Amino acid sequence: MASHPSASRRGPAYDASPTIPLPDGHRVWRGAAVWTELAASLPDGGTIAIDTYPGVDLTALRAELARHLPDATVVDVEDAAALPAERIEALIAGNLTDDRVFGVLSHHTLYDFYDSAELDRVAADVESGSGLRIVVGWGATLAPVLYDVVVLADLARWEIQKRQRAGAPNWRAGNGGEDTIRKVKRGFFVEWRVADRHKRGLFDRMDFVLDTNGSVDDARLLTADSFHAALDLAVSRPFRVVPFFDPGVWGGQWMKENLGISGEDNFAWCFDCVPEENSLLIAADGEVVEIPSIDLVFRHPRALLGERTHARFGAEFPIRFDMLDTVGGGNLSLQVHPLTDYMQNTFGMPYTQDESYYLLDASDDAVVYLGVKTDVDRSAMLADLHTAASGSGSFPAEQYVNTFPARKHDHFLIPAGTVHCSGADSMVLEISATPYLFTFKMHDWGRLGLDGQPRPIHLEHAAANIQWDRDTAWTERNLVGRVDRTAEGPGWIEERTGLHELEFIEVRRHWFTEIVAHDTLGTVNVLNLVEGDEAIVESPTGAFEPWVVHYAETFIVPAAVGAYTIRPHGPSVGRRLATVKAFVAGT
Template identity: 90%
Template sequence: MASHPSARRRSPAYDPRPTIPLPGEHRVDRGSAVWARLATTLPDGGTIAIDTYPGTDLPGLRAALAEHLPDAVVIDIEDAAALPAERIDALIAGNLTDDRVFGVMSHHTLSDFYDPAELDRVAARVEAAPGLRIVVGWGATLAPVLYDVVVLADLARWEIQKRQRAGAPNWRADNGHEDAIRKVKRGFFVDWRVADRHKRGLFDRLDFVLDTNDSVDDARLLPAEAFHAALELAVTRPFRVVPFFDPGVWGGQWMKENLGIDSDDNLAWCFDCVPEENSLLVEAGGEIVEIPSIDLVFRHPRALLGERTFARFGAEFPIRFDMLDTMGGGNLSLQVHPLTDYIQNTFGMHYTQDESYYLLDASDDAVVYLGVKTDVDRSAMIADLHTAAAGTADFPAERYVNTFPARKHDHFLIPAGTVHCSGADSMVLEISATPYIFTFKMHDWGRVGLDGVPRPIHLEHAAANIQWDRDTEWTERNLVDRVERLAEGPGWIEERTGLHELEFIDVRRHWFTDVVPHHTRGTVNVLNLVEGDEAIIESPTGAFEPWVVHYAETFIVPAAVGAYTIRPHGPSIGRRLATVKAFVAGT
């Protein structure tokens, strides 16, 4: 039985609902007031487009419109003009493939899924109708109508996934009964790609953003000027996205015990910096409005990412931080991530999932599985993996894969192609590139998922990507304990802890008891307070208000911020703290 480290003091200061307060007077309407506000914008009649993100509760929106605006002419653009489901399925069949997890990235646009003649008929109906006319649905703005008001009904991808787990289908798909993994695949490779292309074209046309992350009855309507003001404010100061926590078969208890997260389940993951999935909470007009954080990436990529990072990745946030809790849980699956050439040619993704494990905590006997053993018998290892996948024998992982002791503040580097997994009784801060879905599981220790179904194993993909020359000696030399002291000053030390030269992310750790100078140097910084209860981030020029972060909180410093400082605050004054900071190397 593992010996667990003594528990930290419970840290209720960890904030699971960080907000961006928007100064000034901004009117936010909520619930039934949303529809009254829309009606009063056009008291003499006119046209409104409510363009939704796929996953929005469209029946709920239609019901609310019927109840609160009974005299309005409401047209569901999807029912009126979208192609039949079977034609859409045929269009995207090559993107979905037969695999349960992996598809091919779609380059469709939303207009591919609509009949142009039917869109013209919608426009004619709008033209002919009197009074208030509302076109609603994903693609409402595709109808050739000169709209008086444009509303974007938006929600975060994580909320979409929760709805799909509860039985919601993908857009125009009869797949509510399918397992959630296949629904996520369709979203990741098709729906969300198409939706984001469409949404980016709406930002300059918007009059309102409708927050539909909660029920339609509790929706919030944010004027476009407040939406844009919030995004403009976010890139001038440090901020946090809204973390979400998820159970898993190997999950543990550390986050519940140390971060004050209330859950009846074990918790496997905390996704606390995945802007494609997470949200921003904007505090305006006495209300909290939730908007997808990807909207910030799309709207202000240069100020957020920096010119050189934007030139390299486009409007995509390339760095991901998440936490993996196996404390009192089990091993992660033994896995490998695809090489760049493989992910490009097989899945159409332009960069891959390089990553690393930074240990926030670990028991006395915790280990990380990393790299294959020297002179490993490749064919025997693959054969034993197939045998284990068939369920006829267990896989003797320690015969083929190195295990390294894992201690608090150790940092293990995991360039794509390296066999790896975190063992039980660890608390890992995973610092990685963003394409999080591309994990080739090789062995899952005989478990099934929370749904009772075995989790997918992808041995063919894995075998094509394992770098067999990353043996014991190479792994020890290149991926374990690569700490290099770079600089120091009064009360602080800067170390480079990774990543490997094959990975595009660089990581610096700062130990400090006093003020530490930082500078974004033209690229986005992502940080986590990995030691200490509380620190404060300040601008040397007063460019933003001083801002406090707490233990284990991940935060983003936009490239446009430039110089900033971090120092101990509150209960941490006089103590030794540490942050880890990730940024795109070479920028």
């Protein structure tokens, strides 16, 4: 790697488990105490619904209930009232398609997967019973029972994916041995969409939240009041979601060496701001409770996103930050993202994955592949791609695709339809729109995935989206080296570094040695400290407690915060720091 004397090398300071601390007085129950508390809430008997997110280990949950509440009557609503698996398969077949990766977004509701007459029968049996009666499973609250207590057993999508890799099936699918990519597809296009619609309806109805991200026998329970208090606190101040790190065939060593992350042989990705996937950690009562960060988006979309951003996107977080580590690794796959019209018509998604690469670090010979070369022969390029995909030859990428030197703090813009990939020996902060699944791989350098299978190639999709007029001259003019100074003051400079006019995300970089004033201006801000060890975020009115961030950490400032400041802190006082800040343009 090139020497970067100003770059931070305080890896262990990077916080991989950021928390939202609740004040004293909030209770958390753990393990066996969970069931003791639930039983104590109904000392004379009554009805409890434990409505689970799909992916919760229902077998283990039922075993815990039998062990700790042996006198309770437990009804599994899924076994009692869900449609047979073959009928569910028929309902969602059009959403799943035959493709290994891509489906069509589902608009089903959970009721579609249940027999209403059987739900009525569950309700009649439960209401006619005596003692403690518990209905458990995804859809427990669909049974028309006037429940005394409602529990949401919640689970983050990233945890679901880890379980599926270990052999867990999709909901009532019996497909534990199936290709993990296909299991994720079923979750992304169907189950998680249906589950989130259902979950949102429980927030004002539930009494408790059960954290099932760990083993069920060590689950944590907190009251709905504490859950809501944590979310109220989160939208009143800067916060971080819980990053997760994932290996990949092209992954590198930079994050392990510079962020203090241990584990796999390599890490390809760090997802540090993907609220659909990430979690929030709530610290209370000496315990830490994990909840999906999408819960915050659903609960407080206006305060988090801002009125105008919410009006445009609904309760969906539109900005994603992640890191791509190829230091000591390999090139990413050569790829292209779908155009908006193609995204809507083919997959049912409302917007596409425009993005950019911001270089946190790079070797002297690092490059980015970006845009096709001028006067490229598209037929020859597609033919060579097909040949490579069939295993009959290699693809001469440099013959068809531009390469540009990649240096620390360079910013490359990648609107949808642009052929691109990061080369080896780079550390990329990827700033993009949220739809993360929609990458059409064109060439993967002859590699197999970590599962030993060929990585999916989608040349038909890619060919339908490549913008051939984004040639060398256009790319140089529009996507490379676009930096405009927009403002400056004592000890700071603001620059506009992207994204492209075709993209909805604006990015500002601030270089600073002194305090910098920021304002959300009514829309959510997502930032990363891209230079310097440590900075402190403060409210000029004292609206939130001063909050410290470290090198390479991504953090979110909710729209409701309004004015805030950032200045060097601790070992960074007297040094030059930099942040990049992304927000929705035109808001």
